[in-house]
Amino acid sequence: MRIASIAVFAAALTCAVSAHGQSYPSRPIAMIVPFPAGGPTDTLARIVTERMRVSLGQPIIIENITGAGATIGVGRAVNSAPDGYTLSIGNWTSHVGSAALYPVQYDVLKDFMPVSLLTTAPMIIVGKNDVPAKDAKELIAWLKANPDKASVVSIGSGSAAHICGLYFQEMTGTRFQFVPYRGGAPAMQDLVGGQIDLMCAEASQTLTHVRSGRMKAFAVMTPKRWQALPDVPTTDEVGVPGMHISFWHGLWVPKGTPDDVIAKLNAAVVETLADPAVRQRLTDLGQVIATREEQTPAALAAHHTAEIEKWWPIIKRANIKVN
Numbered sequence: 059m060r061i062a063s064i065a066v067f068a069a070a071l072t073c074a075v076s077a078h079g080q081s082y083p084s085r086p087i088a089m090i091v092p093f094p095a096g097g098p099t100d101t102l103a104r105i106v107t108e109r110m111r112v113s114l115g116q117p118i119i120i121e122n123i124t125g126a127g128a129t130i131g132v133g134r135a136v137n138s139a140p141d142g143y144t145l146s147i148g149n150w151t152s153h154v155g156s157a158a159l160y161p162v163q164y165d166v167l168k169d170f171m172p173v174s175l176l177t178t179a180p181m182i183i184v185g186k187n188d189v190p191a192k193d194a195k196e197l198i199a200w201l202k203a204n205p206d207k208a209s210v211v212s213i214g215s216g217s218a219a220h221i222c223g224l225y226f227q228e229m230t231g232t233r234f235q236f237v238p239y240r241g242g243a244p245a246m247q248d249l250v251g252g253q254i255d256l257m258c259a260e261a262s263q264t265l266t267h268v269r270s271g272r273m274k275a276f277a278v279m280t281p282k283r284w285q286a287l288p289d290v291p292t293t294d295e296v297g298v299p300g301m302h303i304s305f306w307h308g309l310w311v312p313k314g315t316p317d318d319v320i321a322k323l324n325a326a327v328v329e330t331l332a333d334p335a336v337r338q339r340l341t342d343l344g345q346v347i348a349t350r351e352e353q354t355p356a357a358l359a360a361h362h363t364a365e366i367e368k369w370w371p372i373i374k375r376a377n378i379k380v381n
Contacts, residue, residue, distance in 0.1 A: 082141075082142055082318075082319050082322060083114050083115070083116040083142065083143065083322075084116075085116065085143065086116055086117045086118070086119055086143075087114070087116055087117070087118045087119070087142070087143050087144070087145060088118070088119050088121050088138075088143060088144050088145065089103055089107055089118050089119070089120055089121065089144075089145040089146075089147055090121050090123055090131050090132075090134055090135045090138075090144065090145070090146050090147070091103045091120055091121065091122050091123070091131065091147055092122075092123055092124060092128035092129075092130065092131025092132050092135075092146075092148060092152045093122065093124060093128060093131075093152070093241045093242065094122060094124050094240060094241035094242075094243055094244065095120075095122050095243070096241075096243035097241045097242035097243040097263070098149075098179075098242055098260045098262055098263045098343075099147060099148070099149055099152075099242075099307060100120070100122060100243075101343070102147070102176065102177060102307055102340070102343075102345065103120055103147050104120060105336060105339050105340060106147075106176065106309075106327070106330055106331075106336070107120065109329075109330040109333050109335075109336050110326045110327065110329075110330050112329075113325065113326035113329045113330065114322070114323075114326050118145070124240055124241065125240070126156075126160055126214075126380075127151065127152075127155070127156035127159065127160055127214035127215060127216060127217065127380065128148065128151055128152035128156050128214065129152075129156050129157070129160045129162050131146075131152070132146065132148060132152050132153070132156075132157075132162075132164070132166070133162060133163065133164060135170075135310070135312065136164040136169045136170065136312055136313075137164075137312075138312050139312070140311065140312040140313060140314030140315040140316075141315065141316075141319070142311060142315055142316070142319035142320075142322075142323065144311070144312065145173070145309060145310070145311060145323070146170060146309070146310040146311065146312075147176075147307065147308070147309050147310075148307070148308060148310070149218075149260075149305060149306060149307045149308070150218045150303070150304075150305050150306060150365065151213065151214065151216070151217040151218050151219075153166050153170075153308065153310075153362065154166075154362075154365050154366055154369055154370075155216040155217055155218060155220075155221060155369065155373060156214065156216050156217070157366075158216060158366075158369070158370045158373045158374060159215055159216040159373065159378055159380050160216075160380055166362075166366070167362065167363060167366065168313065169312070169313050170310040170311070170312065170313060171310060171311050171312070171313055171314075171315050171320060171355070172308065172309075172310055172355040172356075172358035172359045172362065173308075173309040173310055173311060173320055173323050173324050173327060173355060173358070174308065174309050174323075174324050174327040174328070174331075174348070174353045174354070174355065174358055175306065175307075175308050175348040175352045175353060175357060175358045175361055176306075176307040176308060176309060176327070176331070176347075176348055177306065177307050177340060177345040177346060177347055177348060178304050178305065178306040178307075178345075178346045178348070179260050179261045179262040179304075179305050179306075179344055179345050179346060180261045180278045180279055180280040180284050180303075180304065180305070181218060181219075181222050181258050181259065181260060181261065181278070181279040181303045181304075181305055182258070182259055182260075182261040182264055182275055182276075182277070182278045182279065182284070182287075182290065183197075183222075183226065183256065183257075183258055183275070183276040183277045183278075183279070183293075184249065184256070184257055184259055184264050184267075184268065184273050184274060184275050184276065185197065185249075185255055185256045185257070185273065185274045185276060186249055186250075186252045186254065186255055186256075186273060186274070187252070187271075187272070187273060187274060188252055189208075189255055189256065189274060191274075191276070193276065193291075193296075194276040194277045194291060194296035195296055195297070197256075197276050198230045198232060198296070198297070201230070201232035201233070201234060202230075202231060202232050205232070205233040205234075206233050206234060206235055207234070207235075208234040208235065208255040208256060209234065209235050209236075209237050209254045209255045209256070210223050210234045210235065210236055210237065210254070210255065210256045210257065210258075211223075211236075211237060211239055211245040211248075211249065211254055211256070211257035211258070211259070212236040212237060212238050212239070213238075213239050213240070213241060213242055213245060214238065214239075214240070214380075215238075215378050215380040216373055216378055216380070218258070218260070218303055218305050219242075219245075219257060219258045219259065220236065220378070221303070221369070221372070221373065221376075222258030222279060222301075222303055223236060223256075223258050224376055224378070225298075225301050226258065226293075226298060226301065229298045229301060230297070230298060234255075234256070237254055242259065242260065242263050245257060245259075246259070246263060246264070246267070249267075249273055250267055250272045250273060258279070258303075260305040261278060261284055261286070261287070261305075261344050262343045262344035262345045264344075265286055265287070265343065265344040268287060268290075269287075275287055275290045276290070276296075277290065277291055277292060277293045277295070277296050277298070278290050278291075278292055278293070279292075279293050279301055279302050279303050280292055280293075280302055280304070281294060281302060284344075286344045306361070306365075308358050308361075308362065309323070309327060309358075310358075311323065320355060324353070324354070324355060327353060328350070328353055331347055331348065331353060332350075
């Protein structure tokens with residue numbers, strides 16, 4: 059009798075989960091962006107959610123929850139109900155760098171379930187037009203001749219911008235002052251306005267400014283030159299070999315979200331990233347769209363794990379203090 063009861067319960071649970079998957083989504087979905095409005099992650103989120111609503115039949119509402127190196131927004135997503143109605147979009151900073159430094163109450167790998175890798179973009183060293191250097195080699199020479207005088211953006215301790223700057227500093231023998239910002243958008247505004255000297259930025263964030271002549275581009279942090287700005291040399295070419303950071307974006311849901319819900323979300327992402335209009339908008343921004351093989355939950359899980367295994371030891375050895 060007990061075995062029969064267990065079997066009936068299991069069958070009922072299976073039916074309930076299946077029914078949930080079939081009816082999902084039946085109301086609007088929230089997507090938590092742990093960065094300010096107007097930055098690269100926010101821009102990407104708005105482009106992607108605009109098309110995902112077509113596939114899902116429900117609007118996706120952006121919630122910008124910032125602070126503490128993106129850990130406040132990520133923590134909010136972790137603690138949300140695992141029902142598919144709260145999505146967590148993030149990047150290298152929010153889901154790799156910050157989790158190595160801040161005293162978070164979550165495990166960035168174990169407490170999320172992956173949906174899909176979205177895009178990647180190189181990091182690029184850019185500067186205001188008044189920086190007295192025409193190219194990267196002149197920039198390094200100028201920084202060496204003026205130690206601790208140049209100002210460089212840091213979007214929170216342990217961010218990709220911060221780690222990039224630290225490595226550039228270490229590998230070139232230069233010194234400069236980091237200036238903390240809450241997000242990429244305000245930092246970019248100050249750089250264009252000449253209020254700060256340099257920044258290691260997500261390349262897509264800088265593309266229109268560099269092309270329009272509002273800032274200088276010195277080097278991309280990839281093994282090969284970036285197709286969007288083919289005249290800009292790599293860090294390897296300017297004497298800083300091996301300093302490569304791929305600034306990638308992914309989509310997650312809280313641990314415990316039903317598999318069939320994740321499958322629906324993944325299908326919506328796949329449809330979105332295959333849409334010609336979406337692809338054009340992202341390409342125009344300088345984003346490299348994940349391949350179809352990279353868009354599976356398993357692929358994001360493997361990529362995320364590999365990035366943490368690579369960067370956490372480096373970050374911890376740098377003895378970075380959060381601010």
